[in-house]
Amino acid sequence: MFKRTILALSVVALTVPAIARAQESATITMRSGDKVSGELMDLSGVGFTVRVNGAERQIPQNDVAVIDFGGSMSDADWAKIPGSRPTVILRSGESVPGRLTDIGGSSPLRLTITGRGGTRDIASNEVSHIVLARPANAPAAGSSSSSDSTNANLASATGGGIVVSARQPWTATGMTVKRNDTYSINANGEIQLSGDASDVATPFGSKSGRKATNAPVPTAPAGALIGRIGANGQPFAIGSGVTIKMPGDGQLFLGINDDGFADNRGEFRVDIGRTTTRR
Secondary structure, three states: OHHHHHHHHHHHHHHHHHHHOOOEEEEEEEOOOOEEEEEEEEEEOOEEEEEEOOEEEEEOHHHEEEEEOOOOOOHHHHHOOOOOOOEEEEOOOOEEEOEEEEEEEOOOEEEEEEEOOEEEEEEHHHEEEEEOOOOOOOOOOOOOOHHHHHHHHOOOOOOOOEEEEOOOOEEEEEEEEOOOEEEEEEEEOOEEOOOOOOOEEEOOEEOOOOOOOOOOOOOOOOOOEEEEEOOOOOOEEOOOOEEEEOOOOEEEEEEEOOOOOOOOEEEEEEEEEEEEEOO
């Protein structure tokens, strides 16, 4: 009886790790455009481990373009990706620049994203897409669909700063700031806030001076460049050509002061530099 008990416990001990092993349903789009659907399990030196039809499969990381936790990337999603920069698109619509460097935890997975501002852990159930590269069948970077023809009358955003799309509420800068640090912020470009071609805003806000009642900063003009610290920070107005003392510690997000984004067009380009630190 004693030997049988030891044997039974040994079998349980061996099976527990397999049951607890991390996995999350995902579709992987290869750089070639081919797709593989299965359970995403791990990321190691040899690449991604994926369980496909019950069998584990190793996929080299350099062969992977996109990991989707749900639907495929839309043209609007691709419009959020600057060039070939690795980017994570959250279910909230926010985009987080950075590369997937580790997978841990169980369900949901813990995804470690490394960018200019350091590392950040994000739960897989908060993520829609992880973009490592553009597959062969993706829209070309900077390409425009016919629905973007109204951008022709907008002042183009120039420079190599952070791209803040008018089509999403918030854009992660990848910069971690400290309370009372001061930063200079300069932005350029114009965005269109509705189907009305004359409803245009600069980083200072709507040219007509209109406001959006349900915008994050209702007292600021619609379409103005705004910011917040962290996922739940209080939004604040920015504009352009300003020096701002940061109100908290965490990652800086930039946004568009609007209450609807589906029909917006255009983008701002934002340059940020730290000036002094209060001690």
